[in-house]
Amino acid sequence: MSSLAPLNQLVTRFQEQIPIRASSLIVTLYGDAIEPHGGTVWLGSLIQLLEPFGINERLIRTSMFRLTKEGWLTAEKVGRRSYYSLTGAGRRRFDKAFKRVYSSVVPQWDGSWHLAMLTQLSADKRKQVREELEWQGFGAISPVVLASPRADRTDINATLLDLDALEDTILFETTGQDVMASRALRAQVRESWRIEELGAQYSEFIQLFRPVWQALREQDSLQPMDCFMVRLLLIHEYRKLLLRDPHLPDELLPGDWEGRAARQLCRNLYRLTCAPAEQWLSSAMETADGPLPDASENFYRRFGGLR
Template identity: 60%
Template sequence: MSAKNQLEQLVLNFQKKRPLRAGSLIITIYGDAIVPRGGTVWLGSLMKLVEPMGISQRLVRTSVYRLVQESWLQTEKVGRCSYYSLTGPGLRRFEQAFQHVYSLSTREWSGSWCLVYLNQLAPDLKQKVREELKWLSFGSMAPGVMEHPRFTRNELLPLLQEWGALEDTIVMETVPMEQKSSKALRLQVRESWNLDELGGRYRRFLSQFRPVWRELQNEDDLTPAECLTLRILLIHEYRKILLRDPLLPEELLPGDWEGRSAKQLCRNLYRHIYARAEKWLDETLENASGPLPGPNEKFYRRFGGLQDTSDENEERLTAVGEPV
């Protein structure tokens, strides 16, 4: 099956999902393609971008309306045209969610944990804060107590302020008192994040995208538009997994953790197709002033530095778990 056929299958699999969460896909598109280019795009450009994935103009309109109501997006009218960008809170939520997607390195773990106590919150606010923390990959240590090995108290306090929960939430950082990989900690981690389920998500991601990576090594005839569709689906599926992954320290992960191979595969595919995808974006996306500017410098630092990898072979082993 060619790379084109593999891409068609990925699109079909996406279209079969119910409910079809177009709003979530649009957030992925903003994070991956629009924010690096100034952050604002014409609604018509957005419609062209998602059309190959089977998302109708009507569904795009409905989805962006909901994202505005949920304070993710804001709109500006110029004549009869609508232009959308992330709000301030939406941009902060985006940065929290995307900060690990394009990073290859993870800072060394000190052994400390960030603990959040929610029992003093009113029931409705407690549920809201719990969902927000889960969205940031916090695990549930016990009823009313959330935990994370890398978040710090200072990082969390502004978010609690934004959610209206700062005064009635207790946030603590623990001091390491035992081995960082004790048996008790490993058992707690499995209970808090359900590593078996998370590992299964990574395995499904690998089974989805390994075939198209293999075919690209044999024959790569994807057009710029097809490369963009593949890139969006790749980052969208990977981002959804990372929302539930706290990126636990190596000391607490199984030796055969699937997340390592998933990261490498995502990096290899992205670096292989990004330049052609950017060509389509250059020619298609518009804001009120005309074509969107090119991607910023930060964009080119993704995955350790973007470059054409067509003649690089050293990365082709770990991404598929076998020699190419």
């Protein structure tokens, strides 16, 4: 147990999930902490690192086996020890999943829209395409029309090709319009992207982590293990929120949008805990070549700069 009550509350909340999301936390651990240090780690040190979160060895081994089977990780035996590394496909998945987490700027919007019309798809295929495009930030304007103010045509085409729906989906791009959103457009955004529901989830995130931020700021010295645990749970929870967030332009969001405050809190808390957490990782993690390598330079560019 930590001496920080807000951190203990976070750990308890994580442990009370049924079932406990060990694989998801391991994905966060690799993306946030192991990938910047080369992407490979000894299973034994991983088990020790996750023990304070209440994840037992058996569950970790089961989770690592599942992630390996799903193509995220690959295992290598050196003597009696197993070392797990990211696969090439796993690294690309991490890059895609975590890219938005550490971004320091939100791209400006020119007022243009991407539209996808699903009228020529079967009902089953339409449902499949709609779910995949919603993960990419599209909202449903109607049961057969999806829209996004931010989309990459290459990514859209790749998704539709993977779903065997490219030839039967009608795509449009509008020209740039006045970025000042009308009342009708704001109302449509609230309906199509469930903004109020997402805002409530951001509020919960703030309520969870603001006490941790305040408690750490009152400490005379920061404990490396506490900082590592805070950082991992912080990114774990924030990453899950971003997966649900369509990242709409500011012009389409409410003036008191909680996502802005959540991002500021995440950035500040990450910067505060980063250096002590790195100390803990260096002392606790081990590779086949010995100590954990230094973090890459790209790591220190997160959230606009960590140094």
